[in-house]
Amino acid sequence: MSNSSDQEARESLDNAKELVIDSIAETMDLYGVTRSAGTLYGTMYLEGDMTLDEMREKLGMSKPSMSTGVKKLQEFNVVKKTFRKGKRKQTYIAEKDFFQFFSNFFTQKWEREAKVNLHSIKDAQSTLTQIINEDNVSEEVKEDARETFQVMENSKRYYQWLNKLVETIETGEIFDLIPLDSKDEDRQ
Amino acid sequence: MSNSSDQEARESLDNAKELVIDSIAETMDLYGVTRSAGTLYGTMYLEGDMTLDEMREKLGMSKPSMSTGVKKLQEFNVVKKTFRKGKRKQTYIAEKDFFQFFSNFFTQKWEREAKVNLHSIKDAQSTLTQIINEDNVSEEVKEDARETFQVMENSKRYYQWLNKLVETIETGEIFDLIPLDSKDEDRQ
């Protein structure tokens, strides 16, 4: 069956999908994911697993563009390669569980944040300690060094907490602490 | 006092600060904050409240650049205007509590994510329902509409949970659930 009313319905359906895809792209943009990568994810989310050529056709973009887009999404841990039996082409599948998306996406970034900053704090504090213990350094500079040391020292607590948050999410414990809703459903 | 050793010490001190400022900028970049805005925040974080001219001098950039940078950071709720008594110039102060930073920054984004997506889902589902109830629409299209409706319906739970998470953070309850102080969290 494929009359004019069916045609219209298909268009409406596509519009409905695009509405949500755009929203997903817009909100992913908030976290530094480019609009096109967000659109790509949204499309895969609603259309299921796709090949690069299917993406290209759907988004009207070049294949290398799809390739790099998919790669970026893989780096964020929200897209994976899959196999579609009988097909030669590689297919890619989007993480369809937003809780898993949240977990994969944010824990990766938070872990990196903690690691990078704790590392630089370590190095910086080492330098500051030297200054503080040095002779022939004005009290003014020493005081600045002491204050700076303390500010950095205080910030460590945050990064430690961040690591703890990450663990809570990775283990799924977060969903015990902040339940999904009345209907409990085991997650992860 | 200001001999050569003191000069060196000041340079070391600035280097130590810049090391951490760069890390802060790099990690803020993960969340879509531009490098220069991140550097600006990091500088204010370690140097205390500053005027636009002080920022300009410190970062070696133009004043309009500082103005827009500060404005962006204000939008993220991590910088505020302050007054420095006796001074005519406006000063700006960075949120120095990273927990508060985390709270201000992410809750704003998560709230927006939930709002924007729930809204588009509502509109999309309305369209999908029409298609499903329409006569003269092929079963194939209807089935797609039904499946899409269900995928969207399922995703609502996530956004509801996100709103719940936001509330837990805004009320500070999150720090009861995931306490700050725990011995060694040295994951690095």
Added chain:
DNA sequence: TAATTTGTTTAAAATAATTTTAACGTTTCG
């Protein structure tokens, strides 16, 4: 009130990023 300072807006320039075309190396399959 006139001159100065401050902060913002605007338009242009500079810079950065995304995207595409073209080319390359692999793999698949007849």
Added chain:
DNA sequence: CGAAACGTTAAAATTATTTTAAACAAATTA
């Protein structure tokens, strides 16, 4: 094999963003 298909890389082209200089408006002060 050899041809075709696939995915990636490299470069060039295009777009978008960031930055600045210049102009402006508001506030201050002398």
